[in-house]
Amino acid sequence: MNGAAVPRTQAWDTYSKQKPERRPVNAAGETTWFNWTQYPDHGPGAEVLGVSPGAAVLDLGCGNLAHLTTLGAHAVGVDVSLAQIKAAGARWSDMGMTLHRTEATRFLEETGASFDSVFSVFGAVWFTDPALLLPAIRRRLRPGGVLAFSQRPPIEGRYGCQASYINRSEDEDPR
Template identity: 75%
Template sequence: MTNTRAWDAYSAQKAERRPTNARGETTWFNWTQYPDHGPGAELLGIDPGGNALDLGCGKGGNLAHVAALGARAVGVDVSLAQLKAAEARWGDTGGLALHRGDAARFLDGTDEDFDAVFSVFGAVWFTDPAVLLPAVRRRLRPGGVFAFSHRPPVEGCYGCQASYINRSEDEDPLIVKRWDYEPDRWLEILHEYGFTRATAQVLPAPPGPRKVGTLLVRAHG
């Protein structure tokens, strides 16, 4: 069962996206955990009039940028707190639709097909690939893009891992599951579930004291 309390607690800790990025843009796409770093929405290959699905859309910043590009942007998240924050900031954005629910269940319940499905430190990281990837594959149009990012795995810690979301000092942390794999293993898993032209790489962190890069994976339906 999805721990919705954990993700509501995470929402309270998550900083709001800046009003503008370094280029002065009010919407932008960011695959990594660092501001103004890495590639953008061009990886999705979305044209105006296309449609994209964000699995674990959080507070909706990346989703709003997809909508601003002229696509239909659909987001799903289990956290009501996250979705309320998304609605408060981006609710007037045309072409944006928000849904509360589990990512795999949403995919199984919708009859809409998508040109792109993406997840940035979102549901792909926190859902069993054996459950989620077949559901993504069914709803991704032929040739469509499936892309996701999250932290690289800790060396030697692969597969299902415990992830902790801290609360106040007098409360125990909340625990969720995440799935960590090295790039080559992600490629094998994607091919097992029928995806093609898969690539996986760890983007290095930007210059400075930071040491953790970002795992970026992309494939086609």
């Protein structure tokens, strides 16, 4: 897969189906929360983003938006996977999030919006060519804004889309 190629949604739709169902509450009994890792109730929270009421935040994925709306943020999510978009929309339909099904760099190039925080939790920063993605983020990030991301460790011996290790049938292209 070359740096300019857009990843196919098939791997991300497959990933969505493999993820365990989100728990209804976290260890503190909260119905919305922010996770940076694959481990429940582990790691820092949304404070990393410096979100305040009225802040514009962009999730290059769509897994942590609901919590940011409870903090008063205008939350926008971008994901290539229709399955991910549908899951977020179904679970959090009353939260006032804005969801877009498109590739992250395409969204960043086409939107006129600017953001106080841009983040990615196992999202586009994990699998998109940084030479394309990072300048696009910089153009949309307000002065003093925050870019934060987390991703799983790379898989030894693999180059490119790290999601290529997602379980799939032998005839499915991992990209």
